[in-house]
Amino acid sequence: MAAVNSFDAQSTLAVGEKEYDIYRIDRVPGHERLPYSLKVLLENLLRTEDGANVTKAHIEALGNWDPNAEPDTEIQFTPARVIMQDFTGVPCIVDLATMREAVTDLGGNPDRINPLAPAELVIDHSVISDVYGRADAFAKNVEIEYQRNGERYQFLRWGQGAFDDFKVVPPGTGIVHQVNIEYLARVTFTRDVDGRTLAYPDTCVGTDSHTTMENGLGVLGWGVGGIEAEAAMLGQPISMLIPRVVGFKLSGQIPAGVTATDVVLTITQMLRKHGVVGKFVEFYGEGVGSVPLANRATIGNMSPEFGSTAAMFPVDDVTLDYMRLTGRPEEQIELVKAYTQAQGMWHDPSREPEFSEYLELDLSTVVSSIAGPKRPQDRIELTAAKTQFETDLKNYAEAANPAKVKDQAGNEFELDHGAVTLASITSCTNTSNPSVMLAAGVLARNAVEKGLKAKPWVKTTLAPGSKVVTDYYEKSGLRDDLEALGFFLVGYGCMTCIGNSGPLNEEISAAVNENDLAVTAVLSGNRNFEGRINPDIKMNYLASPPLVVAYSLAGTMDFDFENEALGTDSEGNDVFLRDIWPDPVEVQKIADASIDSDMFNSKYATVFDGDEHWTSLPTPAGETFAWDEKSTYVRKAPYFDGMKLEPEPVTDIAGARVLAKLGDSVTTDHISPAGSFRAETPAGQYLVANGISPKDFNTYGSRRGNHEVMIRGTFANIRLRNQLLDNVEGGFTRDFTQADGPQSTIYDASQNYQAAGIPLVVLGGKEYGSGSSRDWAAKGTRLLGVRAVIAESFERIHRSNLIGMGVLPLQFPVGESADSLGLDGTETFAISGVTELNEGRTPKTVKVRAEKSDGNVVEFDAVVRIDTPGEADYYRNGGILQYVLRSLV
Template identity: 55%
Template sequence: MSPTIKFDPFNARSTFSTGSGEAGIYRLSKLEELGLGAISKLPFSIRVLLESVLRSCDGYEVTEDDVKALASWNAAAPAKIEIPFKPARVVLQDFTGVPAVVDLAAMRAAMQRLGGDPTKINPLIPADLVIDHSVQVDSFGSLKAIDENVELEFSRNRERYEFLRWGQKAFNNFRVVPPNVGIVHQVNLEYLAKGVFVRSDAKGPVALPDSLVGTDSHTTMINGLGVVGWGVGGIEAEAVMLGQSLYMLMPEVIGFEVTGELPPSVTATDLVLTVTQILRKAGVVDKFVEFFGPGVSKMSLADRATIANMAPEYGATMGFFPVDGETLNFMLRTGRTKDEVSLVERYTKEQGLFRTDGGPALSYTKTISLDLSTIEPSLAGPKRPQDRVALSSMKKTWQTALKAPVAERGFAIDDAKLATTATVKDNGHSATIGHGAVVIAAITSCTNTSNPSVMIAAGLLAQKAVAKGLTVPSYVKTSLAPGSRVVTDYLDKAGLTEPLQKLGFHTVGYGCTTCIGNSGPLPDAVAAAVVEGDLVASAVLSGNRNFEGRVNPHVKANYLASPPLVVAYALAGTTDIDLTTEPIGKGPGGDVYLKDIWPTHAEIEAAVGASIAPEMFVTRYSRAFDDNEQWNKIEFAEGALYKFEESSTYIQEPPFLADLSPEPKPIQPIAGAKVLAVLGDSVTTDHISPAGSIAKSSPAGRYLMEHGVAPADFNSYGSRRGNDRVMVRGTFANIRIRNFLAPGTEGGVTRCLLSAETAKEVVSIYDAAMQYQAAKVPTIILAGAEYGTGSSRDWAAKGTYLLGVRAVIAASYERIHRSNLVNMGVLPLQFPEGQTWKSLGLTGEETFEILGLGDTLAPRSTVTVKATSADGSVKSFDAKVRIDTPVELDYYRNGGILHTVVRKLLKS
């Protein structure tokens, strides 16, 4: 039965002048007039969510109760209910975006098989994909570095790029920013974001706030521009692209009051490392953080974006700065048109979304305060971004970390080995290095390369250092990866490119490099010295993450720092130094100290003002989608349908829609099911989803070798996300997962319970799943509490489905993974409150039947589960159906969200 759609049940739609005509507006003030809540006291971030549900309210997907619940948001204790959110757009990066485009291509193929028009399959919500995660720092320290790195990037990623090039041409509402243009978050901040959009509804043009979800955790950088958005998993992003709501728990909002001004010698990086430390200690996981107070008005928008970018590091869903005068100024400075900026100003003021210092006090769940004048120069490390270290304490902290136990985030170096050194022998030159030798110094990452003040500061410091005759030791791998080409333009104009290059900071590419582990290999001589001396070598990078093993396998200590401090530590060549009291190096005139080359605030401001102009942004971004000749020359077969190649080991048509019928079949019972895995508490999506390197002996490794891929060319699971045949073989293959069906083992193994004979052998979960599928036996998973916590990896649900798992029965779920299971047509069931598979006496060797499945199934209903042992004894228990909404029930009835959308468009 079709749902009854109610258009604007609160009569909130009105009009306002955009400056270039009239447009609709769904007035939040109407809800306050109706007595539904004190809207004018709500945090700005909650108001943006409220506008979305008010505008989207149809009585089916978004109900009047959803609007009322959000309008009456209780700061002290927000209701523990899920609310729908319909973002205005989606942003993807290439690693996580490829599977989404593969699914769209598969939907087109299914539509063609059903006799429909495949060109109907497009993102229904605008989506932009920025290719920025595939460049690696193989070449550095020369003018040729960027060309050589890009050449290698295209060679390694040819198949993926051919596919994305096809998608760029084939789909409407979908754009691809080519490689070597910029980092996704900086391109988003400087170009893609518009602040306010004008779309159409049943009554004509309507204005709405810019909002988004992105398939990268640092999507939050856009919060600095007053845009609500955060990172999500691939399936959630696909759902939003296909016009579906994103469901989220009504959030708590932490108010972060900012007062004072930054001292002249302090950078935005120092500020964000302090904020990260404060908020991580306060505990803001899954909460919104909203910044307010007079200090906000004294912060540049780039500084705000730097803080917002780090929300994943301090654990928040968002770090939100509402729209204000600085937002408008930044939009003008980065080349937005006067009409675009006028629309943002008029709409946000009309809608009560414009922040001023004199505005009314808002209601927050909790308030935290920070005086900017108390910030001091800082780094963070050596292993976590929240472990801030004052620059003045760096040497002492480093020496403590060297000796501290590993359990206390130290390196447990014995006193006898503290003075260990090794020699770097390179082309007749040699250098002696010890613990703390800086072998990587990288100006990198979206966090800081979007901020002109710190990038200019790095260039000015380099200029002063060169003038003093300082050089960087030969063992330091230096790199500069600007977040956009505009950065290069203003460094050139300021005359700072040459001094950076003289210190080895040549541009190596425009994309995520060292921060995500794409630092490339150390020079052989340096790596050999580190290994020979068993040294704790250091990296200093202007990134946002420094977890162990992330940056480079030879580098154990990683410090986050501002770009000028990256240059400073490159010059020093070690982290075992107090840069506030010891000389950074020696020039012809004698010892040089950091204070001698540190640029003043006035110098930085003058250089920023003289070197950056809106025309730079207009010029660069006017050709953002075709500003890479190598990309433009990629040959691909044009057409509505992608021609999947059977020989490809990167891109394959997933079988999700292979047998799709025009109408869904009745919901099928689950009977005669065997258990594929019995899992404990807190099994994460990292345990379930394929990730990291591909082992030679694994099912995925064997598959690749059978298809002619040498182990040296395996690449990672992440790079092969577009090939389901690799990914399904890596599902539940984590080396640390424990399956109680195969006691005493660790890793992705199980026992196949088809017969007494097969049950004797421990095999990979993939191999067992294929045996079950060949025998047409359905499988289920038994799990403990908090099943599916962690990053919302799409393949944790996709891989589960492709293994043939029909249902998961868990004590409790992480909400996003539960939703993803439903979106893939896998039934999530929950044990009765307080009970588990263990307390019910289940072993996993039983045969299962789930009673009550059929077309009468209802959201959050109860079904009966029967578990029959080999001796014929039966255990029965009730389980809650964790299909939570009528919309989710439609997905499950259709076999998943992709099936639902194809059938809907087939009929339209």
């Protein structure tokens, strides 16, 4: 219970036979005009008021929220639970295991290191589409997954036994966000405290940016870095500013032939253009009630793509119907209804809350769309896709350069720019949505009936978000039709969307690379950044599942569905996309006949048990982990080496060199190690030196528990352009510890700088660090010796992660950039004024002095992006984990 109850908000709520303790938000003046999302925050503050972290003044500030003001009030938000996937989860558990030892070294009790908020981890990021297009693909891929990742999985099984309130959903079950909305999300949370049951809104942060999928269920939460997630697990509140809330009114109905994917790509483009970074988006109006839950979840999922912190739908009958369908107990459904109605959180379409900004979309105006070739917000209407492709191609390739190819099956064909070499129904965004998944199946059935086939150069994969999808494909008979076109099940996991697409066939890969072809991928995902999907593929497009199937039939992005035929039927008639496009009425009928709550109940009854692979893993025991010095997967983290009980004072930065000078829209994919890597890279060389052959490298993500691999992969993306070098792509820089600053890998240069005691800075452009909430983008930056990043603007999660690792985020003065100030990255930097933090103050600006080799000096005041007192505490301690560790000891 809260130690302070300034508003006398504690009350009880009877639901059926049970009584719950609740904190009533109607005791706070101003509550009734707040948007749903802020009501959830208000309850959170009432329940956690302690007079120190959360005070009466914080609660009043939320009640008096001025929708038009710029955010300036810091609050501490305590999520009900934390959710993780295995890529980000392994380093979290590595850090917790390391903290147990560090606590012991500092004279504390290792048992203090335990999740204080329930934490659930879903293993979904490790399976790769190595085998595809055949009936045993799923079984083979799972087998390979365990061979590659057995060591990590043993470690996670140890964690499941060693830590309280920590559960693991084993591999081959589903995608974290789909498992979250179908099973883990409670909507209204309960916890037993001192013999009483407390009820409150389910809130959840996750170590994956698409945690916002739960917003569709009315669950407030968002993606945080692994660093923040660990702190939340250890009971630390998340520091945030009371946000602006953008009201997004939905009206009208989706037209026939338009999918939820088209709606979400339209919304993504609108909100990116409007500018919603750091804001909440909330959907309201009469149209909300007609948006199915799966579509709400699809929209919530894409929140990081439009840049908002969260994209909320309030709770209503649609929410309850979905809970019923997915097999939630009736008692829980009754509690959700009673609780949200008692708190004024139930959706009332006739009441309009106050918002900071307003947008509206008439759903009837949405048209079929795709997005690409490298950003989710670059929407293209399907009718203009061919023309737009031809325009964009000029940025990727010279004139036509076709290659003749003969594949292993004996097919001979010509490959040219634009060839679709990968068509993948994948990722959390769409594979949780029966309307688009069944539409893909119906389109496949219609295509098969007309005698159409996928082109032989297309790698076709199907990776649903949960086993329920294959259940309804089976029951509807559509699985056979998808398989007839090559869309066999390859796994239940993120797969293509995170770069686990697996290799293209050797002869296709060779033709692409030898002829420098700009080939394409079409996927039903949410991320299509450069270098992410597959190393051979330059242009990536997001599309709905039925369009993924359609592009596998077309075989090229250089295709006009309106005017070009996909092939001919048995009678020689041309078959166009409109001839096989699914009828939405039929899709709905199939959904009604094929999906029921028994499917969810049976699939989730044993969700934490795992298959034979999982249960037969030999698992170590004990409260501290027995590290294996020879392990190349899991190594003790270095963050607490030599740490003292009292933090050292922070210092100014002098004599610093630039490790990288980068342009706009550098994403965490560019910074953080992700996907596969080759033997000649620093990470590859490290593994080879440790006796690992290239075929067993696995991906960077799978080796996130080994900092040695990850440091070497930071800033090593094959598409990174460091402006210290001319026309060079990849993880390279100039090493100014040597005469004339020769070209070097970023890792090798950083080692030389650290050996010479030279601090490093990174220069960036706009939206630095956008994309996934990759904690290694910050961890790797810190371990390379970078003390500060100076950019034009930052994406929310990465900025806070940098502070969480003790790296100073600074912004150029408004309207200025490295280029406008005449900085080319060869300068020596000094940053003064940082030491003000030692006096408990956060300076608004610091003085940056950059001296060129000819003695000329550029000086400017950089804005300090430490936005809250909590962040200042983390920075003073050298990082968030050091702060937590000291507070626990």
